[in-house]
Amino acid sequence: MELSFSSKDxxxxxxxxxxxxxxxxxxxxxxxxxxxxxxKEDIVDWHKSLSAKGWMGFNWPVExxxxxxxxxxxxxxxxxxxxxxxPPLIPFGVSMVGxxxxxxxxxxxxxxxxxxxxxxxxxxxxxxxxxGSGSDLASLKTKAELVNENGKDYYIINGSKTWTxxxxxxxxxxxxxxxxxSGKKQEGISFLLIDMKSPGIEVKPIITIDGDHEVNSVFFxxxxxxxxxxxxxxxxxxxxxxxxxxxxxFGIAGVGASKxxxxxxxxxxxDLGDDDLIAxxxxxxxxxxxxxxxxxxxxxALEGGGNPGAESSILKIKGTEIQQRLTELFxxxxxxxxxxxxxxxxxxxxVKPNGPEYTNDxxxxxxxxxxxxxxxxxxxxxxxxISKFVLGV
Amino acid sequence: MNLNFSDEQNLLRxxxxxxxxxxxxxxxRENFIxxxxxxxxxxxKLFADQGWLAMPFSSESGGFDFGPIELSILFEEFGKFxxxxxxxxxxxxxxxxxxxxxxxxxxxxxxxxxxxxEQISLAYMEQNRNYDFKNITCxxxxxxxxxxNGTKNLVLNGSNADNYLVTVNHNDVTTIVVINKDTEGLSIxxxxxxxxxxxxxxxxxxxxxxxxxxxxxxxxxxxxxxxxINYGTLxxxxxxxxxxESCYLKTVEYTKSREQFGQPISxxxxxxxxxxxxxxxxxLCKSLLYKSMIDMHENNDSKYRSVSALKSQVxxxxxxxxxxxxxxxxxxxxxxxMSIGHYLKRFISIDxxxxxxxxxxKKFNNS
Numbered sequence: 001m002e003l004s005f006s007s008k009d010x011x012x013x014x015x016x017x018x019x020x021x022x023x024x025x026x027x028x029x030x031x032x033x034x035x036x037x038x039x040k041e042d043i044v045d046w047h048k049s050l051s052a053k054g055w056m057g058f059n060w061p062v063e064x065x066x067x068x069x070x071x072x073x074x075x076x077x078x079x080x081x082x083x084x085x086x087p088p089l090i091p092f093g094v095s096m097v098g099x100x101x102x103x104x105x106x107x108x109x110x111x112x113x114x115x116x117x118x119x120x121x122x123x124x125x126x127x128x129x130x131x132g133s134g135s136d137l138a139s140l141k142t143k144a145e146l147v148n149e150n151g152k153d154y155y156i157i158n159g160s161k162t163w164t165x166x167x168x169x170x171x172x173x174x175x176x177x178x179x180x181x182s183g184k185k186q187e188g189i190s191f192l193l194i195d196m197k198s199p200g201i202e203v204k205p206i207i208t209i210d211g212d213h214e215v216n217s218v219f220f221x222x223x224x225x226x227x228x229x230x231x232x233x234x235x236x237x238x239x240x241x242x243x244x245x246x247x248x249x250f251g252i253a254g255v256g257a258s259k260x261x262x263x264x265x266x267x268x269x270x271d272l273g274d275d276d277l278i279a280x281x282x283x284x285x286x287x288x289x290x291x292x293x294x295x296x297x298x299x300x301a302l303e304g305g306g307n308p309g310a311e312s313s314i315l316k317i318k319g320t321e322i323q324q325r326l327t328e329l330f331x332x333x334x335x336x337x338x339x340x341x342x343x344x345x346x347x348x349x350x351v352k353p354n355g356p357e358y359t360n361d362x363x364x365x366x367x368x369x370x371x372x373x374x375x376x377x378x379x380x381x382x383x384x385x386i387s388k389f390v391l392g393v
Numbered sequence: 394m395n396l397n398f399s400d401e402q403n404l405l406r407x408x409x410x411x412x413x414x415x416x417x418x419x420x421x422r423e424n425f426i427x428x429x430x431x432x433x434x435x436x437x438k439l440f441a442d443q444g445w446l447a448m449p450f451s452s453e454s455g456g457f458d459f460g461p462i463e464l465s466i467l468f469e470e471f472g473k474f475x476x477x478x479x480x481x482x483x484x485x486x487x488x489x490x491x492x493x494x495x496x497x498x499x500x501x502x503x504x505x506x507x508x509x510x511e512q513i514s515l516a517y518m519e520q521n522r523n524y525d526f527k528n529i530t531c532x533x534x535x536x537x538x539x540x541x542n543g544t545k546n547l548v549l550n551g552s553n554a555d556n557y558l559v560t561v562n563h564n565d566v567t568t569i570v571v572i573n574k575d576t577e578g579l580s581i582x583x584x585x586x587x588x589x590x591x592x593x594x595x596x597x598x599x600x601x602x603x604x605x606x607x608x609x610x611x612x613x614x615x616x617x618x619x620x621x622i623n624y625g626t627l628x629x630x631x632x633x634x635x636x637x638e639s640c641y642l643k644t645v646e647y648t649k650s651r652e653q654f655g656q657p658i659s660x661x662x663x664x665x666x667x668x669x670x671x672x673x674x675x676x677l678c679k680s681l682l683y684k685s686m687i688d689m690h691e692n693n694d695s696k697y698r699s700v701s702a703l704k705s706q707v708x709x710x711x712x713x714x715x716x717x718x719x720x721x722x723x724x725x726x727x728x729x730x731m732s733i734g735h736y737l738k739r740f741i742s743i744d745x746x747x748x749x750x751x752x753x754x755k756k757f758n759n760s
Contacts, residue, residue, distance in 0.1 A: 001462060001687050002395045002687070003684070004394060072394065282755075285757075286702045289699075289702055290706060293680035294680040296394065300396035304397055318673065380666070387666070387668065393659040393660075
């Protein structure tokens with residue numbers, strides 16, 4: 001057993017640090033530090049800086065234009081991004097639909113979509129949840145009907161998707177749609193790529209409790225999608241969706257970002273001289289340490305060729321609980337400066353300059369982060385997974 | 394980075410598991426709880442024959458040079474079966490101090506310890522010291538003929554010890570002396586603990602001490618105590634992790650077999666999620682255990698801080714898992730004849746030893 005990373009990995013870590021110190025867009029960095037909201041352009045700039053370095057495909061194999069990094073390198077890369085306070089990577093292209101396309105798509109689809117994902121020229125969004133299908137995703141109803149027009153096959157889409165993150169910025173959406181309602185509900189689902197400019201698509205904002213416009217409803221009325229946009233086989237969409245979820249879980253713990261927040265909280269609680277807050281922050285530090293080593297244990301198993309399996313649900317559950325706990329303690333530290341709310345642009349940040357700098361986005365983050373225990377398979381669903389696959393009940 | 398056990402370490406775990414599975418039946422264990430010694434001397438002999446009592450000693454002292462990783466494995470497995478034999482007091486605490494001291498007669502004590510012939514306990518606790526091993530009130534006075542007065546409390550396995558390593562204040566210098574149980578002026582009161590271990594109070598009244606009984610003094614003595622206690626803290630934490638694992642596994646097994654409302658109670662989601670929480674607490678504590686044992690193995694500066702994080706968490710999580718295990722076993726959980734309640738009592742005892750959760754959280758924050 002050995003705690004430290006190899007000298008090769010340390011060298012790699014320094015390369016990532018060096019990149020972040022010099023090539024991470026300065027205006028984005030400043031906004032993050034001031035707790036200001038990011039525009040679409042800011043987010044694109046940040047991703048493009050990674051594309052320029054050849055690191056956008058950080059978790060992809062070399063043959064599809066990825067870095068081909070080892071699990072340890074991927075871990076280090078994500079951890080350093082978090083420690084440096086970088087905005088989270090938009091996962092829908094690089095971590096979600098990308099791996100599905102290079103694993104299950106045909107050559108034409110790979111050639112058509114993968115380069116744009118790596119260059120961040122296409123902004124993808126995810127069409128999974130529906131008003132009637134949340135945790136019970138397989139009950140989804142958005143219908144895709146195969147028709148032939150002038151010798152060409154199309155799917156006609158009718159239905160709606162919801163909680164679609166940043167659909168207002170998206171060029172494409174990957175959707176789970178129902179192509180068959182006759183058999184078992186999982187077996188009639190297909191995985192379809194849809195151009196957001198298609199006639200019949202309407203995006204309506206959903207304003208969340210932080211006052212922000214992050215998620216949307218997406219309505220489909222007789223939307224015509226070329227059949228060549230189907231990934232893999234009709235009716236196999238559920239299998240691809242499950243594959244995608246397993247891919248998404250890597251790095252979900254967000255330890256790097258949490259450690260950065262924790263350091264700030266430690267300073268604040270000591271400045272305030274509040275022993276009660278200091279004790280809560282210490283407990284959180286132990287929780288983060290335990291989470292970090294749980295992730296490293298899984299990483300070590302992966303590096304040894306093992307499969308982390310359902311245990312990785314622990315990372316989702318504890319990682320998100322810790323992310324929320326951090327925001328709770330920031331609100332506690334902000335005291336009554338937490339409540340002035342609503343910036344000039346309508347975004348849900350605290351009004352400046354009422355309180356110390358750390359109070360600016362304390363409450364908006366707290367409200368925004370309520371989502372993390374709900375999305376990506378709610379924490380209750382994660383517990384069902386552990387119960388079934390680890391405990392065997 | 395590598396957090397996988399070596400083949401040799403896995404083999405050691407298998408060997409201990411094999412022993413516990415075949416020789417450590419809970420009902421058989423019950424027979425020894427009420428004997429005078431509180432453990433099975435035959436098993437202690439077996440530990441010696443297997444070489445387990447020699448594990449952490451240096452090869453110069455006749456040991457195997459095993460370290461914190463192997464001891465964590467041993468204690469994790471012991472924790473699964475609530476092993477009673479006094480390994481902690483003898484091998485970990487006294488053994489560490491003797492082995493790493495400059496005491497010239499240490500080998501005769503170590504030999505008898507490794508062979509299982511004699512037992513030796515560390516007496517470092519006093520009243521109202523709140524886990525502080527310094528500021529000792531037991532006074533060793535005089536220059537040529539030394540005389541000891543004072544009281545030591547909570548001496549682990551005190552009733553079975555042939556000798557004691559006693560911390561004393563000698564001219565305001567922390568000093569460790571070795572004292573035989575039959576020494577004149579030493580009176581011993583023996584007690585049972587809530588988890589069926591043996592513990593003693595030692596009263597010294599004008600006990601005369603020879604200079605050749607001095608094991609260590611000053612900075613060396615304080616460093617030895619600090620490290621022995623840190624080692625002991627790691628070991629009981631590893632034991633707690635093993636006990637936690639047993640608790641959730643036994644609870645899963647029980648809820649699968651217990652039927653109410655015409656079905657196994659494991660079908661109920663509220664119980665499933667509670668058991669998942671028990672599993673998660675266990676795995677998180679295990680992760681802290683890995684960090685601590687490797688920090689100690691690599692002798693990193695962070696070793697005391699990691700152990701404090703571990704001990705603090707194990708104190709909270711152990712009790713939580715133990716209480717939930719009792720709850721999910723229903724009335725059976727509070728029955729003395731079932732093992733589950735005994736795990737809870739062990740968690741309570743472990744939390745109170747070497748600094749409880751609150752103590753270690755503060756220590757963690759201040760280091």
